[in-house]
Amino acid sequence: GAVVSQHPSWVICKSGTSVKIECRSLDFQATTMFWYRQFPKQSLMLMATSNEGSKATYEQGVEKDKFLINHASLTLSTLTVTSAHPEDSSFYICSARSGPSSGYTFGSGTRLTVV
């Protein structure tokens, strides 16, 4: 089955620094990848949709200059949290779909803690 690998699984960073999260589709090509954010005991909120070779589309209220998304290849998308602050601490999850008639596969998530 389709596998999405997400790294790191957890990261602690100091306030003001940047953190990069990687999302790779291991056995399929993902034209589109999705990034979600999840706060404790809450649902997954879509942050942005990333398309290979083009700019990401951000949801309303998501700061595109803070959450930089790059989708340079059909198997890799990255999310960089720039100048991180404690309020950016959250669980970030990526997802990909191998085709319009296929399901969505999720990564295992990244727990970001900003201290």
Next chain:
Amino acid sequence: QQQVKQSPQSLIVQKGGISIINCAYENTAFDYFPWYQQFPGKGPALLIAIRPDVSEKKEGRFTISFNKSAKQFSLHIMDSQPGDSATYFCAASKGQAGTALIFGKGTTLSVSS
């Protein structure tokens, strides 16, 4: 506006019982309706999914019932086990390749032994 409404928020079921979680949607353009299971600290894992051309789909102990006219769908977990204790999310998406899943708010299921 919440596009996918899920209930109940939490559910306690005895071992061996049936767990039922309901979702309702507004957008008639949605044509893919999955249910995901999530354990703490993990990404969501697909349980079962349905498209609107069928009214029911069963996979093992998990069944989706779909009512297109009412714009509702539900997850039934038969013979619930303590290992089923997790958070369950319904979701929906449109058919186009680049559209994301929209999630319900989730249901925390506890199966007591």
